[in-house]
Amino acid sequence: MRDESRRSEPGTGSTPAAVDPVPGEPAATATIEGDHALLLTDYHAGYEAGLRYERGVDVPSRAPDRRERLLALLERTGPDRLVVLGDLMHSIGDPGGAERGELEVLFESFAGDLEVTVVKGNHDGRIETWLADSDDIGATITVVPGEGIALGDIGVCHGHTWPSRAVLESEMVCLGHEHPCVRLEDEIGGSRVERAWLRGRLDPEPFRDRPEYEGVSWLEDADETPPRVVVVPAFNDLVGGTWINVAGQSFLSPFLPTGLAGAEAYLLDGTRLGPYESV
Incomplete structure (x- = not known):
């Protein structure tokens, strides 16, 4: 899974925050x-x-x-x-x-x-x-606390509650809680469920009218790019999770899936599955 965040921002010469999945691991x-x-x-x-x-x-x-x-x-x-x-x-x-x-x-x-x-x-x-x-x-x-903190350029939270302001003002947001999985089917109707990563950007929609986020620049300026977001798969392989590509499955986080813009799914081995809704 290539991390596009490693590319320098135009005109800055600096490298944005990067989160690199360990191949084969959650x-x-x-x-x-x-x-x-x-x-x-x-x-x-x-x-x-x-x-x-x-x-x-x-x-x-x-x-x-x-x-x-x-x-x-x-x-x-x-x-x-x-x-x-x-x-x-x-x-x-x-x-x-x-x-x-x-x-x-x-x-x-x-x-x-x-x-x-x-x-x-x-x-x-x-x-x-x-x-x-x-x-x-x-x-x-x-x-x-579960609403999270900013660790340098990376905001970390669990995802079961609304993130802190500091998390939303980070370059990248990482969260868990969702246990994202995909159900994959073969040509003869067999299926398997695998853990997956979700990567995209935050969508302003669910955050914009909440008073605790008043003044967060990317929520008020349509020309400013929102933070990247990574939903991390569960480490425990017994706990199940949200089947992100199965109709009728509801997400657990209060700001997902509305808060995901253009999110793509990846398997643990790095296989890119494309936009998660169409997997």
Whole structure:
């Protein structure tokens, strides 16, 4: 998947913010405030315990597999910073024993010099009351609200609520929550569902009349180009998601799909599927 954002803006000589998907993985790298960063979303630690509690479905825990996949990604990409775009854990309230234990083992496995930014998702409950204060975790952890913050030129949020003003004033907006997937059919009627990236620009329509965004320049000046937007696929491969190319599927975020302008879908391996509505 070629990142067109790497091209310099005409007349400036500067390179805009860039988010580069890791081939074959639901994660991306970016340069944030001079740091090499790895971005991912919707880890949903403890998901299997949630299935037992919420639906009575007994699924063996895949916590070790999730942890090893993430640790392998960290080794592969060598980031200074890890940014989780929300839903690090699965339970809505306080984490249960298995869920909290999964996260503690995960974070104890991180290098001590790794900086971790966790954007609170709708499943993250009161994660800030214990995660950042755990004595057994060597990594530096910062938990920020779900409406997100600007990290250099990149605005990060979860997507379950309206983004902060700082996010909308960034060059690029990255969010999760949606778990975008595509359903692909073959010539004999067989089908499969695969996780997908969505990339495009923000459309001003859903944001324009909200008072908290008054004065945001691209919302008021039709000649100004809106920020690029990336909807990141879920890291957890069990959680399902929004089938973006199936009629009748509703998006989860309050500003999607109205807020997507010309968004295209890509598979994890980089295959470009074109405009997501026509896949």
